[in-house]
Amino acid sequence: MVLVLVAGCSASTPPDDTAPPSASVAPSQQASPAPSAEELAGQEALAAYRGMWADFVAAGTTSDWQSPDLGRHATGVALTNLSRGLYADSANGLVTRGAPVLSPEVLSVEPAGAPARVVVTDCGDSTNWLKYREEDDSLATDGPGGRRLINAVVERQSDGSWKVSDYGVQELGSC
Numbered sequence: 129m130v131l132v133l134v135a136g137c138s139a140s141t142p143p144d145d146t147a148p149p150s151a152s153v154a155p156s157q158q159a160s161p162a163p164s165a166e167e168l169a170g171q172e173a174l175a176a177y178r179g180m181w182a183d184f185v186a187a188g189t190t191s192d193w194q195s196p197d198l199g200r201h202a203t204g205v206a207l208t209n210l211s212r213g214l215y216a217d218s219a220n221g222l223v224t225r226g227a228p229v230l231s232p233e234v235l236s237v238e239p240a241g242a243p244a245r246v247v248v249t250d251c252g253d254s255t256n257w258l259k260y261r262e263e264d265d266s267l268a269t270d271g272p273g274g275r276r277l278i279n280a281v282v283e284r285q286s287d288g289s290w291k292v293s294d295y296g297v298q299e300l301g302s303c
Contacts, residue, residue: 182201
């Protein structure tokens with residue numbers, strides 16, 4: 129390979145300031161394959177699942193069962209269950225402190241090619257996410273938290289967003 133550089137200089141010719149600067153060419157990058165519809169749906173579903181729990185944690189610090197944020201990532205039975213749980217805590221003078229540790233994974237994506245429903249499974253850890261009595265800040269939970277199996281259904285909404293529509297939390301030590 130031969131590289132030839134040609135340069136011209138003339139004292140009588142000023143440089144041309146109107147010429148565009150030469151573009152530098154980046155080394156060619158190997159294109160990675162675009163994620164499949166199923167992979168994208170799984171990513172969106174996991175984000176919605178994590179978002180639902182983050183919204184619930186935030187509302188739980190004051191047991192705000194009417195928090196408008198609860199509907200950002202949850203709908204249907206899931207939203208009803210979140211609100212009811214917070215309503216019960218509010219009525220009983222309880223608040224929640226801390227946050228669960230989540231490790232969700234996609235269990236299934238349906239239907240293939242045009243995903244609309246994703247099942248998520250998790251082994252959530254509530255060790256540092258406990259209920260306290262609001263009046264005296266005393267621990268209201270009988271014993272420590274721990275690991276629980278959680279299964280959730282996340283569905284594509286008519287606006288294209290993904291929301292948790294249902295979930296089930298199993299007993300302590302179930303995973």
